[in-house]
Amino acid sequence: MTGLDPDTDYPLGTRRPDLISTPSGMSLDDLNLEQLRAGVIAGEDVRATAETLRMQADIAEAVNRHQLAENLRRAAELTRVPDDVILAVYTALRPGRSNAAALEEWAQTLEETYDAPAVAAFVREALEVSIARGLIK
Amino acid sequence: MTAKTRAAERLARALRLESLISPDPSLGLVAMKSPNDPTPSLVIDDGIVIELDSKASNDFDLIDRFVVAHGLDLEIAQTAMPLADEELARMLVDVNVSRDELVRLSRGLTPAKLTAVMSTLDPVEMMFAMKKLRARKRPRNQAHVTNRKENPALLAADAAEAAARGFAEIETTVGVSRYAPLNAISILVGSQTGRPGVLTQCAVEERRSLQLGIQGLTTYAETLSVYGTDACFVDGDDTPWSKAFLASAYASRGVKIRFTSGSGSEALMGYSEGKSMLYLESRCLSLIRAAGSQGAQNGGVSTVALPLALPGGTKSILAENLIAAWLDLEVASGNDAIASHSSIRKTAKLMGQFLPGTDFVTSGYSVMPKYDNMFGGGNFDSDDLDEWTTIQRDWQVDGGIQPLSEEDALKIRRKAARAIQGVFEEFGFPQVSDEEVEAAVTAYSSRDIPDRDRAADVEAADTVFSKRVSGVDVARALDRSGFSDVAEAVLAMQRLRVSADYLQTSAVVGEDGEVESAINHPNDYSGPGSGHRLTGDRWDRLQALPHVQTSTAAAGVENTDGQFRFDVVGEARVRHDVAEVVVAIGPAFLGSLRHTIGGLGHRQVIEAIVEGVRSGGAEARLVQVRRTSDVGFIAHDAAVLSGADIGIGIQSKGTAVIHRADLEPLDNLELFGMAPVLTLDSYRAIGSNAAAYAMLGQPSPVPTEIDNFARVKHIVRTTLMHAVETGAVANDAPPIEIELLPSS
Incomplete structure (x- = not known):
């Protein structure tokens, strides 16, 4: 468990952007028009990482959605x-x-x-x- | 009339195109309860389930095995399963039993137990439970956007309009499967033009669907169909494990998913095992939760007409939505495929989901005409949008669709069509012409759109897959073609795929751009005053339909200067022994009102009456009665003034009465209450009849038409015009004799 609190940390994208990055390490803030024009955003890099999906799994588990959490844990593995x-x-x-x-x-x-x-x-x-x-x- | 004619009229009703049948459990043609449904049971031995719903573990089929392996909390089951069906049912409708507690108990309930509880509820109890158990606080709606020509400009324009109307998800599909990437891109661009944050999907074969998600061209999928018997599953070329694996695969690529199931599919496929539709659906839903899906699309969906052929079918469909909500699943509650030929019947069915509110009231509202709906028609379509928003206004209920003015619709449609034109140009796809763009803005259907070179389009579509054109590429193309705001919205959708917040239960993107799910916007209904209530700004917005008028405008007040268009000769005198008809107008006549409710000019009306009176051989004298707006009293006052005891009273809205002085004011000789259908000829006839009474003749009553819809059509204007007339009353003012001004 990552110790995330669904009440204060969710949605991660707006409440905890510090925890989120693309597989290549770009932050959510980096995914902006300027970077798009600079050509540094690659389509295949714009996806959730295993770590992000595990955090979402932990959040689901914390709100008693065990099966959804299991699905997201399998999804985290499938990112690889x-x-x-x-x-x-x-x-x-x-x-x-x-x-x-x-x-x-x-x-x-x-x-x-x-x-x-x-x-x-x-x-x-x-x-x-x-x-x-x-x-x- | 003969019995044969009566029967023929009823046979001609649209409803009679449908077949209703008696239940036949052997074929699974039974809605809620089959004699072959199992008795609920759960036997656990040493932590192992050895019996589920009266079946021993050796006999477990795929679904039983999957549900036992992943779907049941055996500890909770020990307290939940022994509860009587009626007790659980009472908890469902008890505001003091929380959603959390009910969802907790559901983790320990078997499919047959869930079904048994449903059979104890009536429809209103189900609706109440639905209101309480919906996962997300605010109900939303999903749109379908397709067209027969797969025209990208029209797809983008329709998607933009759908987004601007408040749909939170938009689904497209294809006629020709190779079109899928182009349609996905078109609704992505359109939706983000209409409102940033709308989720989109393209319903095609699983591999293509997943590939579109991987490339960031779609953000959700609900094509994962499941069935309530093994044979149907295998027929559908899947197992619970293959579907659950696919669900994880979508999630791994940042795509929101929900499973799809629905009453009747097993009977239709021929493998119902003689079970009721609801029991099989309960198995599907238990499986869907076990697979870790955040939600379900159910409620009959494409087979809805089959349960509706059976007794209790509509109720059973609501029951399956309710089980899904009870299992803590997001519910997209059907109402998408055509349920009936009868508007009355399909609207009655809709109320089950519309009044309590589900996460998505329809799992696809056709924002195009049925002709262009490639999902098989669309239960409600673009022609019905005003009805839907009016029904929301009638019930003060949020059905997830916002009114939109035609001006705003055209503006957003044009922008979206131009944006997809720009994207096609940037990608080097076959040109979207200016002519197509303009046609897409105003087109009723794809019939009104120029044809495209379909061979060239599908060739371009193939390159979306071969060159792996991504959502980022779409954003770049938009930015380069001058639509940087739409580019930013498409980029925002890509950021959502990175944070994956919308993989949580019942997630949509709110108007502020933040994900809104059952976690941060949970349904907190706990009785009156709680939960999502349609009040404040949202209610203001949903009641402001474009065609709503202010009461002043609807009244048709034409001048407010207080000037009457006649000269006053003096106070009206009572005359005796003169062959005359006194014609009395109401207090606002030719004053602040100048036309009748039927649109006739007051002056023309008076001239017609006078002409009629003279043609009948009597004199006509014009007066205005100011002490009352009641047409009976106006006419009686006129009769009292008349030298022949005969008067005509006429209100500003055109209602007229012929009266005689010796009658009670509220009695009369002839009443013409249907003002909207009166013509100048009618008024002429009223005049000549009144003259005949004055000459002591015996006229036949003036024939008038009867319009049964006059009241519903005109009651508002009648009320408002009468209010103006009553406002002009001067209590003690005597009647005055008047003379029309020469016509200008």
Whole structure:
């Protein structure tokens, strides 16, 4: 927990901009017209960091939204996962798309290559249920 | 009339185009309660759920397993599940039981239990509970913006107008899927022109939808559909885990999401397992919360007409919205797809969400005509906007749409169409012509817009993906084409993606640019005087419809100088044994009022009456009665003055009476109360009939038309004109004989 207080720190963008930056370290203030004209804002850099999403998860947890917090924690991990890998994992999770070994392989990749243990555990849980419900190729 | 004719008239009503059916539980065609719905239960052994809603864990399907794994708080369940359905229901409608407490209990309730509680509530109790359980303090609304030609200037203009009307989210979709990036960019530019901070989405296939979010061209998505049975899930090519994973993926790219579900989809897809629509929806909602979605779009949505074919269907739809709110989800409550052919019926259905207020009263109000709505029509559309804002005004209820003057609408539409023209030019996309821009400003529908080269457009659209054109690039293009304020608004949307505050429950961006969610703007309703109340500036704004008039303007007061357009001959005398009709006008006649409510000039009216009297062989004498504005007394005073005991009284609004001196003032010979339908010929006939009475003849009553809508159409002006007339009364003033001035 980051010790954030939802009553005083949320919205982070307006109440705690000091805590927020883009993946390359630009502050919210830097995302302005002058910087845009100077050409220093890159489209792919304008997104939430894992740290920001973890803070949002903590805020959600603090207002008793446990499942939303879990979702945001998985999201924090997925910030490290490239777009094409995300789409490949999504496809693998669809019914009848993968065999057990393939799904387990994705879980390992998420865990080891991308440091995404919560997502990996989620994929393994899906694998277990898919086997029980006959949705494995 | 014969029975056959009666039946034919009723069969011709739009309502009868719809099929109503008796419940058939075997096909899942039952709204709230099927004999096949399970009895609520939750059996926990050593911290493990071994039975859920009368099903043993070995038999758990995908949804049961997902809900058990992620959706239930077993500790709370131990106190929540034993509560009787009626007890929970009473807590829902008790102002002294807080939303927090009810949401806490919901964490321990199973899908069948939630459904069982709903079956104990009546519609008004559900509405009250909805008011209490909505997550965000202020209800908002979502707009749909599409058109058949996928014209970017029209999309931008419509999005800008929607934003200026107060919609907090705008959704587009495509006819041709390759158009998606262009449509996304068009509504992004349009919405930010109309009001900075409006969230936008483009509903397309998941991969494209996610890609648009990744590139910062959209900020939310609600395409994550879920179903209440395994077979439907698999048919939809997903599992709860794949959908939940996708939800996390969207969040990781800073995109707000809500899941979508709705009554009837399982029956429609043929896999209802014989369960009620509400029970299956309750399973969906339990799953949606378990997946960590901040919200749900439900309320029938695209299959709304199916529950509406069944008894209790409208109620069941409100029940599913209510379960979603109880589960602490943001609710975009349907009312988007066409629910009925009947305006009465669909408006009656709307009240369930409109009166209590949901987070988004509709999950897509068509701001274009139905013709251009690519979501399948639109339950309420641009033609209905004035009705919607009037109903808000009638009920003093905030349905999330603000009135907008035509002048302001045209201004914002033009700016948005020019802005997207500039962006297309900067990106080297096929030109948006000046002709298109101008047409988009005033067009009723895309029929009124020039055709574009669609092949060239989709080619350009492909480059948005291949060159990864981003929201930042859109901002830059806007800035370069002279729309730096819109550029700044698009940049602000990019900053939102960085801070991710709008991933919290029920988030929208307020008018001040700050995120407004259930955390910093929670619904704090706790009885009268609390919660979001439509008062103050917001009420002033919502009641000021562009077509509202001041009472002075509506009264039609034409001069205030106190001058009458006639000469006074002297005090009116009583005459005897003269074949005459005295024609008496009211106190404001030809004074501050100069026309009847039907728009006839007072002078012409008098001339017609006089002509009629003379044609009947009598003399006409003009007087003004000043002591009263009541037409009965005016006419009676005239009759008393008349040498033949016959008078005509006429008020400024045109109401006339033929009277005889020996009758009681409030009795009469003939009354012409339908002033708006009287013509100069009618007044001539009134004159000649009065003359016939004066000559002791037996005239047939003057025929008049009957307009059943005259009252509703004219009651305001009637009241106001009568107020002017009454204001001109001089209590003790005697009647005066007058002479019209020569016409100018």
